[in-house]
Amino acid sequence: MGTWAWGDRLFWGYGRGYGERELFGAYRASLEAGLRLFDTAEFYGFGLSERLLGRFMAEGGERPYLVTKFFPYPWRLSRKDLLRALRGSLLRLGVEAVDLYLLHWPWPPVPLRVWAEALAEAYERGLARGVGVCNVSLAQLEEVKGVLEAHGVPLLTLQVEYNLLQRAWEPHLPQLRR
Secondary structure (H helix, E strand, O other): OEOOOOOOHHHHOEOOOEOHHHHHHHHHHHHHOOOOEEEOOOOHHHHHHHHHHHHHHHHHOOOOEEEEEEOOOOOOOOHHHHHHHHHHHHHHHOOOOEOEEEEOOOOOOOOHHHHHHHHHHHHHOOOEOOEEEEOOOHHHHHHHHHHHHHOOOOEEEEEOOOOOOOOOOHHHHHHHOO
């Protein structure tokens, strides 16, 4: 279940047509239907998406599979920034570790290697049970994978825009399956 719109007043109208009560109903209905993965990010609703999900888990007593993401704002320049952001996400979600932590976007001028090293450290410290990346090129994916492999950390996922209109990754699928 994507939570992009949860708490986002600016783009998705949170508070104007739906609010916390409706989102809690959607959360419960999703769990009852067998949906066990919730995808959020510190950037969604400027942290409110994670806080809402944390409250819903506390109220509902169930812990779904949690995916959240690090957004490398222009002032975030070091691996410590990624780890600090992850700790903030853990606090908002009310958990000790997330199941999957992703780099939301690569952000030049910070070398991708810096973020990959930080993801490895998050995994090694037990703050994330798995790590991955979003919105990278095939070459960037290979770079991250190499850094993680050097630490013995598996790259679990690549999240990209893919739909009937955005199919640029299809030619790469055979190579990615290895």
